[in-house]
Amino acid sequence: MSASLEELEQRLSHLRTELRGAVRARDKAETTRIRRALREAEAAWEHALESEAGPDGETLLTEPPAPQASATAGAPRRKERPTHGSIPIREQVHQALTLLGAPASPKLISSTYDAFFSEPLVATKLASLRRDEERSFTAQGYARPYYICAALTHDRLVPARGLLALSTWPVERRIIGPLSPRADFLTHAVGTAEQIQRLTTAGHPAPDAAWRLLRRFALTIPGAHDAAAPEPDPARVIAAAHAEAAVHQQEDDQQRQAAAQRARTQLTDVQQLFGAAPMRDALRDASGTLS
8 A cells, every 4th residue: 555645754754864864974875775765755755646636636737716707708718817825936837847747948837837827937036946946955955855957968968058847757858859859849738738628627718828828839730730720629739749759759768768877877966957067167166267
């Protein structure tokens, strides 16, 4: 029988206490063992949380029901959403990236969150978020269930410019190879379409902004858009995205897997999440100056 959320949270707390002791004792072997156990416990916690939330994490990803329309109102389409208490920026980014399913730019993260959730995400706040997350991870290790981290370039394993990812994703999903931008774009399209489907199934009409976002994806995917239809069909977008993704998948997967294997053997835990130092920074650190 799988552990409950409460049991997993107790285990996480216990492991973090052990990790502090191992780090202070400079016991590298024990530190490595505990970090591995922490990652496993965090993955189990995420799985238990998703199971408790219901199929597809609907409780986390769907919005509260819109105010009931009057009997004379037209077809349901939510245009205004109620606002609630302030949500931390890292949680907003986590929700948007979970929906998109692949590394994304701050602009897309902001657009996605604004399209589906109740509060706007201020994109300017994202500028320092990854650095703040790296400092937190460096100081505390796996003290949090997740971190907002970097996507990594497949060749140099440095942070991919302008992309954010989740620490709970495997390294392979965070690698950016030559074919990955298009593959991730298709993943974003599928995630957006599936969220609209979830909202529709739950009886919550998707906001206009969500349909506009899906339309932007559909217009650049062969076979995903019907010019005669007022709005893109989510099922059609998903099918077209999967069809195109199949063309790139094998080569993209091979490149990601090879880079991920190098990352696991060459990089520290911090570097696997936030990237190796770019060559310019490495030279500066080595010499103290840069000619």
